[in-house]
Amino acid sequence: MAKGKHKLHFDREKCKACGICIAFCPANVFTVDIDYCAVISSPDKCTGCRRCELYCPDYCIFVEEDYYG
Amino acid sequence: MCAVYHKYLRLDHLPHIWCPGCGNGIVMGAFIRAMEDLKYDQNEVVVVSGIGCSGRISGYLDFNTLHTTHGRALAFATGIKAAEPRLKIFVFMGDGDATAIGGNHLIHACRRNIDMTAIIINNCTFGMTGGQFSPMTPKGKKASTAPYGTVERNFDIPALAQAAGATLVARVGIYQVNLLRELIVKASHHKGFALLEVISQCPVNYGRRNQMGDPAEMLEDQKGIIKSAGLGQGLENYFGQIFQSEQPEFIEEYNKMIVQAQKKGGCDV
Numbered sequence: 236m237a238k239g240k241h242k243l244h245f246d247r248e249k250c251k252a253c254g255i256c257i258a259f260c261p262a263n264v265f266t267v268d269i270d271y272c273a274v275i276s277s278p279d280k281c282t283g284c285r286r287c288e289l290y291c292p293d294y295c296i297f298v299e300e301d302y303y304g
Numbered sequence: 305m306c307a308v309y310h311k312y313l314r315l316d317h318l319p320h321i322w323c324p325g326c327g328n329g330i331v332m333g334a335f336i337r338a339m340e341d342l343k344y345d346q347n348e349v350v351v352v353s354g355i356g357c358s359g360r361i362s363g364y365l366d367f368n369t370l371h372t373t374h375g376r377a378l379a380f381a382t383g384i385k386a387a388e389p390r391l392k393i394f395v396f397m398g399d400g401d402a403t404a405i406g407g408n409h410l411i412h413a414c415r416r417n418i419d420m421t422a423i424i425i426n427n428c429t430f431g432m433t434g435g436q437f438s439p440m441t442p443k444g445k446k447a448s449t450a451p452y453g454t455v456e457r458n459f460d461i462p463a464l465a466q467a468a469g470a471t472l473v474a475r476v477g478i479y480q481v482n483l484l485r486e487l488i489v490k491a492s493h494h495k496g497f498a499l500l501e502v503i504s505q506c507p508v509n510y511g512r513r514n515q516m517g518d519p520a521e522m523l524e525d526q527k528g529i530i531k532s533a534g535l536g537q538g539l540e541n542y543f544g545q546i547f548q549s550e551q552p553e554f555i556e557e558y559n560k561m562i563v564q565a566q567k568k569g570g571c572d573v
């Protein structure tokens with residue numbers, strides 16, 4: 236989990252390995268695991284843009300921010 | 305999962321049945337965030353849907369929901385609105401549902417200008433039944449029933465709806481998730497029939513057949529289409545709100561008629 240400003244929550248159980256978050260993250264935060272599901276590999280690079288959260292069709296990702304709400 | 309999803313989804317019905325990267329999940333996410341903005345009491349909202357992959361949306365959302373028959377979502381929704389005009393109505397349809405079997409219901413709902421928000425999730429195909437071509441499959445694209453590509457032209461949904469009498473019309477892509485959220489809010493505030501065409505994606509039964517790559521590549525493609533749209537190419541390629549006008553709304557007109565008839569002491573027949 237990220238130590239920085241944005242905390243990424245990822246639910247591996249719900250991930251269907253569509254690859255959208257991996258392709259659309261501008262900061263290359265994600266890599267894939269053996270099942271092609273997303274892995275948060277570089278959480279510190281996260282800019283908090285929330286693209287991964289907004290485009291995830293299965294609601295696996297949630298970006299927590301201090302000012303979120 | 306963030307709290308807003310917890311609030312508006314029937315969590316015991318998840319995971320949903322949609323394929324990996326299906327646009328339906330992205331549309332439902334945007335709808336949930338629009339509900340967060342609108343702050344309606346969930347008991348005052350009705351989500352109606354037709355049949356198809358997109359039609360499953362009513363099963364996952366935690367409001368009053370009605371999963372109707374193929375092409376008839378707007379007819380059921382009209383009945384609900386007429387019986388309980390205070391309710392906020394959102395109708396989800398697939399492109400096949402709304403423009404093929406339900407085409408007639410669509411134009412007449414537009415014509416009546418009944419106060420509700422209709423959302424057509426256009427994935428250019430009959431997704432659920434295996435990728436037959438729909439009236440929204442672009443000319444030349446392949447389908448299970450058009451192995452060499454379809455020879456038919458597709459409808460321009462916003463132009464069709466505007467001509468039929470809808471009073472708020474917009475086209476938006478799932479790539480524009482934030483705009484989609486804003487347009488759902490705007491459509492719901494609009495008094496009259498609001499229609500949103502949401503360009504979505506079916507990576508399995510449409511994308512694969514047309515060599516459009518994985519779900520991310522399809523979304524990337526859509527980004528390109530949106531970025532190059534509206535540059536003097538006419539209405540057909542326009543994204544965003546296209547039209548809004550003020551016209552008499554069906555329920556209001558109906559209520560006026562009741563008052564008039566009561567004044568006369570009933571009708572003449």
Ligand SMILES: Cc1ncc(C[n+]2csc(CCOP(=O)(O)OP(=O)(O)O)c2C)c(N)n1
Pocket residue numbers: 355356357358359374397398399400401402405427429430431432433438506
């Ligand atoms: C009266 C009737 N005719 C045909 C069908 C078969 N049918 C089920 S889903 C569907 C098409 C769905 O396509 P679309 O509306 O585009 O939705 P999608 O699955 O792409 O979201 C059809 C023809 C049906 N269920 N009922």
Ligand code: SF4
Pocket residue numbers: 243259260261262263264280281282283284285286287288298
């Ligand atoms: S919030 Fe933006 S930068 Fe952070 S992981 Fe998601 S897509 Fe990448």
Ligand code: SF4
Pocket residue numbers: 321322323325326327328357358427431432505506507508509510
């Ligand atoms: S068949 Fe197409 S529309 Fe249906 S769930 Fe799969 S990707 Fe989505």
